[in-house]
Amino acid sequence: MNAANLTLSLVIGVLFGGGTYLITQRALLRVILGFTLLGHAANLILLLAGGPAGPAPDAAHIPPDDPPRTADPLPQALALTAVVITFAVTALLLALAHRGVVLNGDDEVPDDVEDRQLGRRPMRERELETGEEDL
Amino acid sequence: MTSTAVLVTVPIILPLLVAGITFLLSPFPSAQQALGVTVLGAVLIDAILLLVRVDSAGPQAVRVGGWSPTLGITLVADRFCALVLLVAVTVCLVVLLYAIGQGIAERYVENAPSIFHPTYLVLLAGIALVFLTGDLFTLFVGLEVMLMASYVLITLGATRERVRSGMTYIICSLVASITLLTAIGLTYAATGTVNLARLSLATPHLAEGTRTLLGALLLVALGIKAALVPLHWWLPDSYPTAPAPVTAIFAALLTKVAIYAIARTQTLLFPHQGPSTTLLLIAAATMLIGIAGALVQDDLNRSLSFALVSHIGFMLFGIGLWSVAGLTGTLLYLVHHITVQTALFLVSGLVERERGTVSLSRLGGVAVTTPALAALFLIPALSLSGVPPLAGFVGKLALLQAAVAPAGATRADAIGDAGAFGADANRLTPLVLTAVAILLLTSLLTLAAMTRIWMTVFWGEPAIPVPDQRPDDAVTVGTALPARLMWLATTLAILISLTVAATAGPLSAFSQRAAVDLTDHDTYRNTVLRNPASHTEETP
Numbered sequence: 001m002n003a004a005n006l007t008l009s010l011v012i013g014v015l016f017g018g019g020t021y022l023i024t025q026r027a028l029l030r031v032i033l034g035f036t037l038l039g040h041a042a043n044l045i046l047l048l049a050g051g052p053a054g055p056a057p058d059a060a061h062i063p064p065d066d067p068p069r070t071a072d073p074l075p076q077a078l079a080l081t082a083v084v085i086t087f088a089v090t091a092l093l094l095a096l097a098h099r100g101v102v103l104n105g106d107d108e109v110p111d112d113v114e115d116r117q118l119g120r121r122p123m124r125e126r127e128l129e130t131g132e133e134d135l
Numbered sequence: 136m137t138s139t140a141v142l143v144t145v146p147i148i149l150p151l152l153v154a155g156i157t158f159l160l161s162p163f164p165s166a167q168q169a170l171g172v173t174v175l176g177a178v179l180i181d182a183i184l185l186l187v188r189v190d191s192a193g194p195q196a197v198r199v200g201g202w203s204p205t206l207g208i209t210l211v212a213d214r215f216c217a218l219v220l221l222v223a224v225t226v227c228l229v230v231l232l233y234a235i236g237q238g239i240a241e242r243y244v245e246n247a248p249s250i251f252h253p254t255y256l257v258l259l260a261g262i263a264l265v266f267l268t269g270d271l272f273t274l275f276v277g278l279e280v281m282l283m284a285s286y287v288l289i290t291l292g293a294t295r296e297r298v299r300s301g302m303t304y305i306i307c308s309l310v311a312s313i314t315l316l317t318a319i320g321l322t323y324a325a326t327g328t329v330n331l332a333r334l335s336l337a338t339p340h341l342a343e344g345t346r347t348l349l350g351a352l353l354l355v356a357l358g359i360k361a362a363l364v365p366l367h368w369w370l371p372d373s374y375p376t377a378p379a380p381v382t383a384i385f386a387a388l389l390t391k392v393a394i395y396a397i398a399r400t401q402t403l404l405f406p407h408q409g410p411s412t413t414l415l416l417i418a419a420a421t422m423l424i425g426i427a428g429a430l431v432q433d434d435l436n437r438s439l440s441f442a443l444v445s446h447i448g449f450m451l452f453g454i455g456l457w458s459v460a461g462l463t464g465t466l467l468y469l470v471h472h473i474t475v476q477t478a479l480f481l482v483s484g485l486v487e488r489e490r491g492t493v494s495l496s497r498l499g500g501v502a503v504t505t506p507a508l509a510a511l512f513l514i515p516a517l518s519l520s521g522v523p524p525l526a527g528f529v530g531k532l533a534l535l536q537a538a539v540a541p542a543g544a545t546r547a548d549a550i551g552d553a554g555a556f557g558a559d560a561n562r563l564t565p566l567v568l569t570a571v572a573i574l575l576l577t578s579l580l581t582l583a584a585m586t587r588i589w590m591t592v593f594w595g596e597p598a599i600p601v602p603d604q605r606p607d608d609a610v611t612v613g614t615a616l617p618a619r620l621m622w623l624a625t626t627l628a629i630l631i632s633l634t635v636a637a638t639a640g641p642l643s644a645f646s647q648r649a650a651v652d653l654t655d656h657d658t659y660r661n662t663v664l665r666n667p668a669s670h671t672e673e674t675p
Contacts, residue, residue, distance in 0.1 A: 004324075023306070023310070028302060031306055035306075035309050035313075038309075038310075038313045039313060039316075041313075041317075042313050042316040042317045042320060043316075045316075045317055045320035045321065045324075046316070046319070046320040046323070048320070048324065049320045049321070049323040049324035050323075074206065074323075074329075075320075075323060078272050078319070078320075078323070078329070081272070081276060082275075082316055085276070085279045085283075085312075088283065089279075089283065089286075089305075089309060089312075092283070092286055092287075092305075093305065096290065096298060096301060096302065096305070099290075099293050099298050100298050100299075100302070103293075103295045103298060104295065
């Protein structure tokens with residue numbers, strides 16, 4: 001098996017790092033950009049999994065006496081499918097971010113109301129208890 | 136084209152095709168409804184025929200477009216996936232009737248096309264593709280098709296609350312998808328194939344570290360989608376805000392699809408001896424933490440969502456036992472849980488339609504105002520808690536028997552791949568015993584959670600119904616709208632779960648055969664990889 005391409009591996013690492021950072025942000029637009037970077041990283045992994053580049057795997061155009069190592073077509077097909085999927089999801093997310101701006105005036109992902117209520121419950125109970133002690 | 140090829144491809148192709156047609160029909164709601172119900176009926180018949188076929192003739196493989204498994208897509212149907220597919224399609228049909236009854240399906244907002252029916256059919260096609268696929272990448276595509284449809288359904292109507300919960304849901308699902316895609320890329324780099332049958336030949340020869348990494352990546356990716364603790368936080372946050380039928384179908388099927396994928400990939404690609412420590416630990420944590428959440432929530436749907444997370448642990452427990460009996464229990468529990476969880480969420484939708492809210496603190500005395508609704512809640516609630524003779528008891532009994540019975544006692548004789556699921560002498564390790572104790576405790580706590588809902592919602596003084604801002608809007612609550620078909624569909628869902636209990640005997644026997652299928656790797660590989668020229672009994 002051939003050694004993996006170092007440049008591509010580094011690019012994948014940087015994309016994963018940047019994507020992970022962006023996806024932890026509050027603003028939805030940054031999350032979408034982060035998701036795009038992560039999608040690119042995963043697609044590059046697929047491409048890298050196919051091994052080194054080579055001529056198109058078309059039997060008619062390869063000289064039969066000296067067959068050069070052709071490129072593996074399968075990961076390219078997989079990456080193409082994945083690109084289409086990430087494209088569609090990105091479009092949907094952008095529409096949702098736009099809807100969020102229309103409804104809330106910004107595209108931040110807000111906290112869950114119920115979560116905050118549950119989180120405040122012990123604090124409220126403590127306040128009540130101390131309040132009774134004061135009386 | 137053989138009749139098998141038709142049976143296997145119809146659940147995927149037909150809903151997708153008709154989804155396009157229903158989209159064009161969006162100005163005619165009744166035509167959309169008729170077409171949607173007809174197609175689901177047709178797929179249901181197809182699923183029954185497929186089940187009969189694989190039970191009599193063994194696993195079936197179909198090469199799409201005639202490509203060999205090295206390059207093309209292979210669809211595989213065995214007893215395991217045929218049974219899950221049948222239950223899934225049945226539940227889809229019931230929930231579609233409920234959705235039509237609730238009237239969320241034909242809302243026609245600001246001239247936008249009515250998208251419920253097309254999306255719902257795409258969802259079914261994605262689920263069927265995950266069940267029937269024979270390779271890892273098509274599994275990813277199936278999950279994406281399913282999730283894409285679910286993104287649209289969960290933000291239906293795009294109210295403020297739904298956009299908020301939809302964001303959480305979509306972003307978490309995306310992280311899982313990217314992880315899965317990365318896992319697939321690395322698997323291809325390590326083995327040079329994504330076909331499950333070929334992978335099952337390749338994974339035993341991988342280096343220990345590589346195999347563990349790939350197994351863990353797949354488990355994390357699918358674990359987010361299955362809502363395993365500690366990857367479950369998105370679920371109770373996002374499911375409850377969707378319309379009742381959407382929540383019902385998500386709770387019934389989306390997490391189970393991931394559990395199915397975990398069962399398939401872990402047993403086929405990463406077999407090992409004896410109970411799996413990792414899986415049992417995750418299962419125990421999922422059971423306990425899930426039910427703890429269900430006990431404190433102040434919202435009916437949220438409480439049920441946490442109960443759902445908890446019971447995912449039961450299914451993982453069966454997989455973690457790593458025996459034919461354990462997988463039999465998982466399958467029985469899967470079938471039971473799909474039907475019961477649907478029924479519970481449908482009842483919750485009816486409560487909201489009747490009383491205008493699902494907040495526990497604003498509900499009370501529903502048993503006085505609407506006694507029939509209390510009866511409809513009681514049956515699935517008791518079934519979920521595992522009270523005999525309901526379906527939940529059957530599933531739990533099978534899981535417990537699998538855990539404590541001496542090795543071999545409950546095991547079928549015809550295990551093909553004895554190496555992968557070897558005859559281990561004593562599987563009753565302290566870990567298994569602890570997990571069993573937690574399973575029993577969780578059952579008890581489930582009963583407590585259901586009792587709590589029963590006490591606050593159905594007993595006591597009738598609470599004043601919460602006034603509905605827009606009583607004619609079916610997408611929010613719509614208290615002024617009729618609900619006859621909703622009642623009918625809910626009753627139907629409960630009847631189906633009672634049928635599961637009534638047919639427990641044959642179903643257990645079938646599940647055991649299905650679990651043997653799942654562990655019999657040689658037959659699976661032969662079915663997928665053998666040259667189709669050698670079995671041309673049906674080729675024209």
